Amino acid sequence: APRAPATVADRAGGRRATPADLRRFAAEGGRTTYRFDVRTPEEYAAGHLPGFRHCAGGQLVQETDHAAPVRGARIVLADDDGVRANMTASWLAQMGWEAWVLDGASAQDFTETGEPARAYPALPAPVAGVPPATLAQWLREDAAATAVLDFTASAGYVQRHIPGAWWLLRSQLPQALAAVPRARRYVLTCGTSLLARYAAQAVAQATGAPVFALDGGTQAWAAAGLPLEHGETRLASPRIDRYRRPYEGTDAPRSAMQAYLDWEFGLVEQLRRDGTHGFRVV
Template sequence: MPANTPAPSLPATACERVREALLARREIALVDVREEEPFARGHPLFAANLPFGRIELDAWTRIPRLDTDIVVYDDGEGLAEAAARRLQALGYTNVSLLAGGLQGWRAAGGELFIDVNVPSKSFGELVESVRHTPSLPAQEVQALLAGGADVVVLDVRRFDEYRTMSIPGAISVPGAELVLRARALAPDPATRIVVNCAGRTRSIIGTQSLVNAGLPNPVAALRNGTIGWLLAGQALDHGAGRRAGPVDAAQRAEAAARAREVAGRAGVRLASAADLQRFLAEAGRTTYRFDVRTPEEFEAGHLTGFRSAPGGQLVQETDHGAPVRGARIVLVDDDGVRARMTGSWLAQMGWETWVLQADSAQFVERGPVPARTPQPEGPLAWVTPARLADWLQGAAGETAVLDFSPSARYVAGHIQGAWFVLRSQLAQALQVIPMARRYVLACGDSTLARHAARDVAALRPDAEVLVLEGGNAAWAAAGLPLESGETRLASPRIDRYRRPYEGTQASPAAMQAYLDWEFGLVAQLARDGTHGFRVI
């Protein structure tokens, strides 16, 4: 196409057609390209957040099939069309814009949900409403612990979340590990098991997992999790490190039998290696492959083509792990428990779910799986950390450093004098940053910075644009000066929604408002009507 020829207009997809696809369980990816904070202020139930600035880094992993039906929207920020063009440049062939954007969805009568990971959170509330999942208030659990009752508290969040804050005496047992490890932690059937997370969803799902699996112990969720604990005026631990120990062969066999029964009732199917190859060769279908063991186990050895997605987190974050609604999901473990229990929940959430029969001897790949990302277009100019350090000692206004790291990482530590910039807000950020003769771009390892270089060059055509070799990691490794805090924010910190259940800084009013919102999700699901959930 000649340089001056305008790009063909993008097709528009009516909101009703999106709803029809969701109801029919046809594959579709409804993609919100805003940053996470505005996304969390309102979006359709099955929208997946893929921020404009990270499309090259995340798209191929999260939407693996290039002919996926992708519908892109924003809320009038002007990001949707540019994001759609970027997806087309990455090879996606079926990209359209949501007619009217978010306002069009609202005008068509579509329900808007706030917060993040909403499909999982609303499903958890539905499970509790249907199954009457047992729970205990924080004051009662505190009294049990203080009185020396025969009780164990199992924290089903990620270990790093548990380390941040936990119920005194609680043991870290991330969600998918519960049915595998609970009997080892509470071998006496009289021992009461209390399951907690930060809020409600994971504790409901974890508790109901043990109930569904027929564990003989009395089981209850800590009502409202650590939020409920704090609202009751009770103190949390910080920096705890208690983790579940090994499981013996008899306990493993018992857990596997329980998990098989639950998965069968939920409709989870078993896949052979030949089935998996058939799935992967099937045109027009997306097959996600997840290893639901712990990250440490995954890095020690895993199957080629599988991504690490610890089961409890996968159930909590289906919108992130599998943004193509209607896709097929294949899970694997090495014990016959974790994949089946994880699969039992995904199947109830409307996913076609399979568990791969695999021999652990086949887990030969080691280490983390590198992300699939495209090479940036055009040549790049590079600068070493040492040379950049020399430039920063020079005349003011000569060199500006633009840091494209996540804002939390920028605040934790960045190159002295660097500006925090969101790629989605680049034009606005460059109006804030004083003009410079050269711009040096960085982030953790400079992967995102490489893709932003062309954008900066287009907006500052008379300046030199370079990428820092090795990124901030190389700068820090060289012992060069870092600073922390919100020292130079050229963009607002909207890249991450600040969850009311993280840490202890949210106000009691914010925590209570969050709980009140969760209580209303079942009614909102009914009004939306697209969820396709069922509860066994």
């Protein structure tokens, strides 16, 4: 492998991992370890190391909180050329992350295809499912009797949602439910209903009514050819689930864009004044 990228990573504080280290990390139940393949999507699809997920290095650095939301977790990076993983590790290490580069992997080790199976926490309690066709029938017969609660990201809700569905934040469930008219039953959804199922017990306790999860979520509803709504039609929570960057969209005011540029140009000086951030420049 080229030595220059490895030297850069080492100077920035990146660490070296072996296959034995990977096995040791996997055995640690009290520490989160993220494993990322930083090659192109095409290279990843053709074959990757078992248990590694794809995330391009630049994207990982720009949106680390999306790919690795557990702060202080360990990040292990892999590629097949000794360049991309090392350079990504150098950037992450300067951002305060414990970044490791996997050394010693050969082409024969890139045996897995497809996305690795995801492990999810156990549900607090079993949740009954309801097919999209049944929900559609309930809404046709008496729309006021069934409240549809959508726990997807607010941007996804605005893009498309089940007619009459309310968008809400799980973290603000009591306040959000107070804004939703009482119903005889509640049906929870999100993109696939995976996240929605984790809110079912809390909704049942707060309302005292039967709670269901939509089988397959809003994706299955749309795939069945059922009608959809668009826009901010029913917001039971404020749209604070995602920070909107000043340069997103075409309606950002000039002042917001200028403020963003001033902030970005002044970052190094801000880091110099703040001794708690964990960032450092090599």
